[in-house]
Amino acid sequence: MAVPQFKEIRRSYGFDEVAIVPGRVTINPEQTDMSMSIGDLKFDIPVMASAMDAIVSPSFAIQMGKKGGIAVLNLEGLWTRYQDAEDKLAEVAETPLEQATALLQSLYTAPIQEELVAQRVHEIKAGNVKCAVAVTPQRAKRFAPIAVEAGADMLVVQSTVTTAKHISKSYHGLVFSELVEQIKIPVVVGNCVGYDVALELMENGIQGLLVGIGPGAACTSREVVGIGVPQVTATMDCAAAREEYLHRTGRYVSVITDGGIRTGGDVCKSFVAGADGVMIGTPFAQAAEAPGRGHNWGMATPDPALPRGTRISVGIKGTLQEVLFGPSSRTDGTMNLTGALRACMGMVGAFNLRELQQTELIYAPDIKAEGKIYQIAQGR
C-alpha cells in the first residue's frame, strides 16, 4: 500500500488475551516471598483494596491491614460527607437499580466535612494498622495535611486520568513534587497509562503509581468517552518506565495495577506484566465485610452531568479471609487470591515478585473467552 497512513494503531492486550508460560524451574509454593514495598512501607501481601465507598469502610481497612495488605479509604466519598455513612450505604443497597444512579448522584452532592476526614483516619489507626487515604488532585492540598496530621501513613492522589501537567484555571496546578516534599508519607499517584506519563510522574518523586484507565467492572469510561487501555499493556508500559527510571536514578517506584482484576489468574498476570502490587475492587466488594452489601460503583458514577459507570450487583461470595487466603470450594479463581499467586510462583519458579516479573507471557485469546461466553450464556 502506497497510501499514506494518518496514524499508527498499536496492538494492546488485556487479561483475557494472555496466559503465563512456565519456565525451566519449579519451586515449592511455601518457599515464595510475596511481600510488597511502597516507599518505606512494607506489606506481607501485595494487595491493596480500592478506594471505593462500597469496598472500604474504616472497619474494613482495619481487617485488611491485619491480614497483611492495605485498604485505601476514599476521603471524598460518603464516609466524609455523612457521620452516619453506614445508613446511606444501606439505602443505596436497598434502592432498585433504575433509581440507583440518581440516588448516588444526589448523595454525593452533600459537602465533605473536614472533621470527618480526621475522624476516619483516627478510627482506622485505632485498629493498630497502617492507614491509607485517597484524595483527588483538586482537593489534595486541602485534605492531605489534615489526614497526615491525623496519622495517615500513605496518601493516594487519584483521578480518572492523571498526568504530571494539568493545565487548568479552576484549581491552581497541583505540583506533585511540591506535595511529595511537603508531606512526609509515601505518595501514590494515579491513574495513568503510558510510558511517558509514568516516567514524568516518577520524576516528581512519588513512591507509587496506580496503573489503569477504564478497565474496572464498575466503570464505563470506554463506552462514554472512548478512553481506556487494557491492563496488561498498561502495566507493561509503566513497568518499562520504572526500569528506565531505576536505571537512571537508582530509585525504585512501585507500579500497582489497579482495575479489572477479578480472579487469581488476573492477579498473577499483573505481576508477570511487571506490577509490584495490585489494587483490587470487585473481589473485595464481594466479601461479606465490604460496606456495599454485595454492590459496587465507581468514583465516576455519581457525576451529575455525565455519569460513567453504574451500581453493579456483585453478590457476596465469602469472607475477606476466604477471598485472600481460602480455603474454598469455589473453583472459578475468585477465592484464595494469594494462594493462587503462591501456586503460580511455584509453577514458574519465582522466589519473589521481582522474579515473577521475568516470566514469559503468551497471546492466547481463546480458552478464557470461550469460558466467558459460556458463563454469559448460562446467565452467570
Place this chain on the structure above:
Amino acid sequence: MAVPQFKEIRRSYGFDEVAIVPGRVTINPEQTDMSMSIGDLKFDIPVMASAMDAIVSPSFAIQMGKKGGIAVLNLEGLWTRYQDAEDKLAEVAETPLEQATALLQSLYTAPIQEELVAQRVHEIKAGNVKCAVAVTPQRAKRFAPIAVEAGADMLVVQSTVTTAKHISKSYHGLVFSELVEQIKIPVVVGNCVGYDVALELMENGIQGLLVGIGPGAACTSREVVGIGVPQVTATMDCAAAREEYLHRTGRYVSVITDGGIRTGGDVCKSFVAGADGVMIGTPFAQAAEAPGRGHNWGMATPDPALPRGTRISVGIKGTLQEVLFGPSSRTDGTMNLTGALRACMGMVGAFNLRELQQTELIYAPDIKAEGKIYQIAQGR
C-alpha cells in the same frame, strides 16, 4: 511461503476495536473549544443529524440548529413526497415489523413534488437557523437550484457509494466541480471511503466529505452486497487525504464521519481517527423530538428490488437536549454526547478538535466486545 498471492488484504478497524490513549497533559473540560467549520459556515458543536426521514423533520432541524449543530433534511424522502408526511410517519411506526419493509417500499414510490422541496426549506429557515438539505447525485441538478433559491445554506449530495467519476447512461454525469461552481453554498459529498476517492472528490472543490459505507445500524449493505469499511479506518484514510490536499493547496476540506456512531465513545474516537465532525443517526432517532417515534430506517431500505436494511426499533431514550448535553442518569454512553466529547478532550489535553486528532489510538478489542455480547445475551 513462495506461493504467489492473488491480492493483499489490509487490516481495518471499527469503533469497538480501538480505544483512545491519554497523553502527557490534561486540561479542564470547560477550556475546550469543540466548534466545527464547513466552508464558511461555523457551528458550536461538531454534530450533524443524518438525512433520514425517521430523524429529521423541519421542526427537528430547527431545534437542532438552535442547539448549535445542524440537521440535514432528506429532499427525496417522505417530506417532499407527501404534504402530510407526519401521517405517513405515524403509519410506519404503527405497522408490524413483518410488513414494514413492504410498506416503506410502497410509500417511497410516490413522486417527489418540487413545491414541497421549496416549502420544507422555507419551514426550516422560518426557525432562524441554518438549513441543510440532502439530494442524491441523480437528482442534484434538478433539486439543488430549487433548494438554494428557497434559502438553503448547505447542500449534501449523498448516495451509498459516491465517487468523482460515475459512468452512466441514465443520468448525465453529475460533475461535482460544476455543481460547486454553480451554487454558492457549501457542498458536502458522500458517502465515500478510501484515500484516492477522497482526494479526487476534494479536488472537485467540495467543502465537506461524508465518510462511511455500510457501518450504520439501519443498513445491511455488508450482508447484501459485501461492501463496507469499518469507520475508524475509513475516517483515517480520508483524514490522510485531507492532510495531503491541505498540504498541496492550502485549502481545508472537512471530513465528517457518518454512520455507526452510537455512543459518546464512538464520537470521541471519530475525532481521534481524524474527523472534523460527526453525522449521527441512531442516537437522534432515539430522541423524543425525532419524527420516527422510536424507529429508524436507512435510505436503501425502501429499494423495491433489493432492500438493504430494515425498519429497526431504537426506542425513545430522552430529549434532544439530553442526547446532546445531558444531564442524564444513563451510564451507557448514549446521552450527553457533547459532554462526553468535552470530558475526553480534557482527559487527553486537547484544546480543540484539531488537537484531539493528534491523540493516540490503540487496538484493544476485548473490553467492549464482551460488553456487547453481554448486552445481547441479556436481551438488550
Place this chain on the structure above:
Amino acid sequence: MAVPQFKEIRRSYGFDEVAIVPGRVTINPEQTDMSMSIGDLKFDIPVMASAMDAIVSPSFAIQMGKKGGIAVLNLEGLWTRYQDAEDKLAEVAETPLEQATALLQSLYTAPIQEELVAQRVHEIKAGNVKCAVAVTPQRAKRFAPIAVEAGADMLVVQSTVTTAKHISKSYHGLVFSELVEQIKIPVVVGNCVGYDVALELMENGIQGLLVGIGPGAACTSREVVGIGVPQVTATMDCAAAREEYLHRTGRYVSVITDGGIRTGGDVCKSFVAGADGVMIGTPFAQAAEAPGRGHNWGMATPDPALPRGTRISVGIKGTLQEVLFGPSSRTDGTMNLTGALRACMGMVGAFNLRELQQTELIYAPDIKAEGKIYQIAQGR
C-alpha cells in the same frame, strides 16, 4: 525468540472476516455483464447449484437452466438409486432429526442403477437446457461415458478432497488428463484448495475447478477430521494458480467457489477473491422448488462409519426466481443474489466479473460477526 519453529502457520480468511472496498469509479448496475464461461459453455449468470440430493432434481435442473445458470445432478445419490426418488426425499423430510442420519445411511446403501443414470440425463435434456452431472473419482470411468452418451453437457468430478495424484489400491488411478481426452464435454474437478494442487489439476486439461474444502453449512469435515480452508483464502490461492497457468499457457480455467455461500455478500466476495463462478447450496435448498422440502445434507453425511455432516433444517424462503432475481422484502441478503451482484458491480465500477476480481478486499472482522452472534442470541 531464538526458539526454532516446527512449522509456519499462515493466516487465512473466511467470508465473514472480509469486506469489499469500493474504488474510484461507480457505474450503473444495468451496464454490467455477469456472464460466466466454462470451456465452450456460456451462462448468463455465474451461478451453479450444488450436486446435492436435497437441491437438484431433474425438474430443478430444468428451471435453473431456464433462468440462465446451471444445476448439477448427483449421479451417485437417490436419483440414480431409486426410480421413485421423490418418495424417498419425502421420507427423509418427515423423519425426526435424531433418526435422520441413520435413515440417510440406510437409503444410500441401495445400488446405483446404470439405466437411471441415462434416464435422469434424458429427463433434464427434455427441458431444453444444458445438463451437468456429478460423479466421484472412483466411479467416473464407469458413469461418465453413460452420461455423455445420454447427452450430458458438463461433467463434474467431485470428492471431499481431490488431487491430481491419488495413490490407491482399490480403484485404478483415475487420470484426469485421460478422462478429459476421452470425453468431449467440459470437465470440472474438485473440491480442492491450494495453489500447487490447483495448478497441477489445471495441467491435466480440465475446464473448471471447484474450490472449497469444509466450508459448507451441511458439512462438519472440520470438526471430524480437522481439515478445512476458509473460502476467501481458498479462492484467492486457486485464482493465483489460474493466473499463473493462463500466463504460461494462454488457456483460461474457470475457478468456481463452492460451499459456505449464504448471502449476496458472500457471492460478491467470492468474485472479488478471484472466482469466475459460484456453486451454491443452502440458498437453493431454501427455494420452494428444491426437492429437500426445506432440508439439506452433504454428500459425506450418509457415510456408514464416519458420517460428516447432518440433515439440517434450512426452511423455505421463497421461489427460485426470488432467490436469484428478487423482488423481495427480505433484507438479510439471502434473496435476489444476482441483483446483489449487479449492485455490487455498480458500486465498485466493474463492467464484468474479470474487472470485479480486481477490487480491493479488507480484513474487517467485527460488523458481521456481531450480527451473527445477535442472530444466534435471537434464536434465528
Place this chain on the structure above:
Amino acid sequence: MAVPQFKEIRRSYGFDEVAIVPGRVTINPEQTDMSMSIGDLKFDIPVMASAMDAIVSPSFAIQMGKKGGIAVLNLEGLWTRYQDAEDKLAEVAETPLEQATALLQSLYTAPIQEELVAQRVHEIKAGNVKCAVAVTPQRAKRFAPIAVEAGADMLVVQSTVTTAKHISKSYHGLVFSELVEQIKIPVVVGNCVGYDVALELMENGIQGLLVGIGPGAACTSREVVGIGVPQVTATMDCAAAREEYLHRTGRYVSVITDGGIRTGGDVCKSFVAGADGVMIGTPFAQAAEAPGRGHNWGMATPDPALPRGTRISVGIKGTLQEVLFGPSSRTDGTMNLTGALRACMGMVGAFNLRELQQTELIYAPDIKAEGKIYQIAQGR
C-alpha cells in the same frame, strides 16, 4: 514507537484456531499405518487414556489395551486409597454439583495404600495387556519400584507443571535421569510446555513427554493461576525440541499431546502440530465403560485449599468401541476417533504419523468458533 517494551508477547494457537490444509496427494485410508512407539513399546493406535479416576479403572485399562491403545491408571487416586473404589465413584456421581468439590476434597484425604498399588497393577496384567501407571514427582521414588515389581510396563510421572529442575525442601529433588536409570521400563514425563523445558527433560533420558498445561475441559488452571499454553503451540514447540534432540543424539523421544482434545479434528490437528501420540480425557469419560458414570474431574480438583477445576458432567455418548472405531450416527466428531484420523491421513496423503506431521496448518479462527457459540446458545 520509540517506547521501550517491557517484554515480547508471542502469538499462540489452540485447536479451534487452526485447520489442516490438504496437500498434493491423496491416498486410501486403508493404506495408512497409525501405530505409535514409546521406547520399545509399540501400540496399534496412537491413543492413551488420561490418568484420571473418572476414566481409567483396571477394567477400563484392560479393554483399552485389547483395542490397541493404552490407558494409564492413576496410582494416587481413589483406586489406591480405597479397596472399594467403585463405591466411592458411584457416590461422587450421585452427589449434587454444589457439593461435589467438597466431597472430592474429602475423599482424597484418605491415605494411599501401598498394597493397593501392587494389587491394581496385578488386576490389569491379569487381562493380558500392557499396564501403564501414573505417579506425581513427589511420590515417584516411593511408588514406582512397587509398580515395576508388580509388573507395570510404563511409568508416567505427571504433575501440573513439570520441569527437570524442581527446587524444593519437602521432597528431595527427583532426578529424572536417576529414575530412568533405576527402573527398566519406559518413563513418560509431563506435563510440560516450551522448547527449552522439553529439551532438558529429553536430555534426562526419558522415553515420552506429555505436552499440555491448562487446556483440559476439567481444568481451570488458567482462571485460577493464569497459566496455560494452547495445545497447538505447545505441541509444536515440544516437537521442535524432539527434532533438535533427534538431530543431536539420534534418539527419538515421543511427544504426546495431553489435554483439550474433544473431537477427531483435535486428534488430527495434534499430529499435524507434531505429536507422536495423544492422551485423551473427556471423550473417554463419555464412554459407557468409564468409571465416572458420565462425569469427569481433574487431578487438581480435590486440592483442599485451591481447587482448580470441578466435577463436570460429560454424559455417556457410546461404548469405548464406538468412541475409538465407530460405527456411529453422531456427526459432531466425538465418535470413531481413529476412523477420523485414518480419513484425515488419506485426505492429506500421509502413509504414517511421521508423514502426517509434515502437513500444513492454517490459522482459520472463524468457522469452528461460530459453531461453538451456536452450540452454547443452544444449551448444548
